[in-house]
Amino acid sequence: MSTQTQVIETVRNGVDTAQMYGTLDAIKAQPELGVFQFRASNRWLGGAHNRSTIRAFYGAGQEDDSRAEAFSIDAGEPAVLLGTDTGPNPAESLLHALAACLTTTLVYVAAARKVHLTEVESTLEGDMDVQGALGLSDDHRNGFEQIRVKFRVKGDAPEEKLREVVARAQKRSAVFDIVTNGVPVTVAVETPLAPSPSTGGRP
Amino acid sequence: MSTQTQVIETVRNGVDTAQMYGTLDAIKAQPELGVFQFRASNRWLGGAHNRSTIRAFYGAGQEDDSRAEAFSIDAGEPAVLLGTDTGPNPAESLLHALAACLTTTLVYVAAARKVHLTEVESTLEGDMDVQGALGLSDDHRNGFEQIRVKFRVKGDAPEEKLREVVARAQKRSAVFDIVTNGVPVTVAVETPLAPSPSTGGRP
Numbered sequence: 001m002s003t004q005t006q007v008i009e010t011v012r013n014g015v016d017t018a019q020m021y022g023t024l025d026a027i028k029a030q031p032e033l034g035v036f037q038f039r040a041s042n043r044w045l046g047g048a049h050n051r052s053t054i055r056a057f058y059g060a061g062q063e064d065d066s067r068a069e070a071f072s073i074d075a076g077e078p079a080v081l082l083g084t085d086t087g088p089n090p091a092e093s094l095l096h097a098l099a100a101c102l103t104t105t106l107v108y109v110a111a112a113r114k115v116h117l118t119e120v121e122s123t124l125e126g127d128m129d130v131q132g133a134l135g136l137s138d139d140h141r142n143g144f145e146q147i148r149v150k151f152r153v154k155g156d157a158p159e160e161k162l163r164e165v166v167a168r169a170q171k172r173s174a175v176f177d178i179v180t181n182g183v184p185v186t187v188a189v190e191t192p193l194a195p196s197p198s199t200g201g202r203p
Numbered sequence: 204m205s206t207q208t209q210v211i212e213t214v215r216n217g218v219d220t221a222q223m224y225g226t227l228d229a230i231k232a233q234p235e236l237g238v239f240q241f242r243a244s245n246r247w248l249g250g251a252h253n254r255s256t257i258r259a260f261y262g263a264g265q266e267d268d269s270r271a272e273a274f275s276i277d278a279g280e281p282a283v284l285l286g287t288d289t290g291p292n293p294a295e296s297l298l299h300a301l302a303a304c305l306t307t308t309l310v311y312v313a314a315a316r317k318v319h320l321t322e323v324e325s326t327l328e329g330d331m332d333v334q335g336a337l338g339l340s341d342d343h344r345n346g347f348e349q350i351r352v353k354f355r356v357k358g359d360a361p362e363e364k365l366r367e368v369v370a371r372a373q374k375r376s377a378v379f380d381i382v383t384n385g386v387p388v389t390v391a392v393e394t395p396l397a398p399s400p401s402t403g404g405r406p
Contacts, residue, residue, distance in 0.1 A: 037328055040291075083307075092241050133377045178382060187369065191357065
């Protein structure tokens with residue numbers, strides 16, 4: 001009985017707040033536990049079809065091996081953009097990443113602030129003039145000119161508090177920061193001449 | 204026989220270059236065909252689990268209805284980040300979007316430059332100190348501090364040309380532009396009080 005009561009109080013919005021506070025305390029005590037490295041590997045499968053594999057990462061002081069299997073995400077383009085629709089296109093996948101990060105951050109913030117959520121939905125729109133990426137006009141950038149996010153949030157808190165939770169999520173979301181502020185990206189290229197991958201690598 | 208020869212010459216790296224040049228000509232003649240809007244809808248499923256649905260988009264002068272079904276991508280977090288591993292986390296999905304866009308752009312550029320590719324692989328790493336996103340330290344941003352991309356590219360062209368193709372892909376990739384330069388994002392919030400979605404919306 002008391003165990004059940006404790007579980008009910010600890011898990012909010014599907015987030016174990018006891019674990020959450022434990023994690024925060026652990027990183028406060030040992031800041032190096034905050035260092036993470038996330039990874040993805042991608043392989044071209046023909047035309048606009050490619051696939052990313054995602055599994056290992058470094059975090060909390062060690063290589064993580066908790067994932068039993070790798071995740072994979074396929075990419076493609078619709079016919080009008082010369083593909084065969086083998087998956088969401090990369091710009092659409094970026095919208096997913098943004099939606100997912102804002103949503104998870106929002107849910108964690110709500111859990112910390114004792115707000116029980118019952119519904120979180122969002123729709124995202126990104127405007128792009130492909131004259132940029134196609135190299136047809138310097139008046140247009142390659143990427144989205146603007147992204148609009150619309151959240152629909154329900155929970156047991158007053159409207160003002162729900163809005164505060166969404167505002168706080170924007171202030172703390174990793175992908176919102178990346179997409180709004182940009183990140184330095186370095187690109188290295190290996191062009192192995194040998195046919196066998198085992199002898200690959202440039203001299 | 205002549206038809207087969209034509210197909211061989213037109214499709215390169217899985218990209219129909221005749222269609223590609225036709226698309227470029229059409230947009231040159233009618234620049235408004237370059238206006239696209241991509242979209243994603245996301246729904247929270249509990250804890251760190253949420254799912255994006257991707258289908259409709261606007262482009263080439265009309266709403267596109269060529270996709271028979273919607274794509275969906277699940278998001279999650281590993282146990283160490285308070286989730287139950289229901290999918291790649293949002294930051295990992297962003298790495299996928301970046302890898303996929305650079306790869307597709309690279310493949311299209313190679314097709315245009317008559318380079319036959321045989322292999323394109325990439326690995327991406329993103330460094331993040333979660334003290335930022337957790338609100339524990341102002342010394343760290345929320346998102347990636349840096350992203351490193353390593354490409355491995357094989358094809359029937361000299362190394363210098365393969366490297367040019369990769370460099371050109373960076374100059375033209377939509378997601379590379381978004382991630383390196385940032386995009387303005389607006390967030391609107393609706394907090395419907397009525398229990399039924401049909402009567403939702405704020406007065």
